[in-house]
Amino acid sequence: MAEGEAELSGLDIRALTTLEEFQRTLGLQKRIWGFDESDVVAPRLFGVYRHIGGSVLGAFAGGEMVGYALAFAGFKSGRRIYWHSHMAGVIPELQGRGIGRRLKLRQREEALAAGIDLIEWAFDPLQARNAYFNLERLGVVVREYVPNLYGLTSSDLHGSLPTDRLIAAWHLESPRVLARIAGNTSARDDSGGAIDIPKDIAAIPREEASAIQARVRSEFLAAFAGGCEATGFAVGHAAGRYLLSRRVM
DSSP states (O other), X not given: OOTTTTOOTTEEEEEOOSHHHHHHHHHHXXXXXXXXXXXXXXXXXXXHHHHTTOEEEEEEETTEEEEEEEEEEEEEGGGEEEEEEEEEEEOGGGTTSSHHHHHHHHHHHHHXXXXXXXXXXXXXXXXXXXXXXXXXXXXXEEEXXXXXXXXXXXXXXXXXXXXOEEEEEEEXXXXXXXXXXXXXXXXXXXXXXXXXXXSOGGGSOHHHHHHHXXXXXXXXXXXXXXTEEEEEEEEOSSEEEEEEEEOOO
């Protein structure tokens, strides 16, 4: 379940800077997410995002681009600047080899060098593998649930379901993040309860998956409204469990 169990040697993580490199992400978008032309991010925008203060990274193995990460600048109330990591993925054949983690850690380094201490991104609450990676390997906290953020997409990974998303907040210099990226885990806190999801949502028929999504949406919205946040994720034989803690206001 954890990235990095058999890390790939000879991997090169570097900034993408040319239109030719940006064009190579098109094939990856289709291989990783199964997007058709209506859902891919146009390569010309990668250069724009990089130019306005974002980050575009590629992962290369044997000269082939096997993954990438795209982030761009945003701001919150009070003019706090942060990065939104819009896309980060690795080709299916090499997932679970530590590439995704190395991409995110390099993204963290670039953000800190640019004076950014917060990166956020959206992820599917029903994908147990991503939840474990984000919460346990990177140390994000989650306080926001957005129903159907992108609308229906062409990706088979989304199973024709509404694209409900959790918002991961990665506070790059927090004690929690520093501990997680060093491989240290503290005692998990479930004082705010827990929310269960299947370990493999893709194996569940759509009608049942839709009902599970509706339950998870309702539980997260109620938990966040009640002052909780997701700070951990536990994996069992057939299910995953978000661990909720009481938010310190």
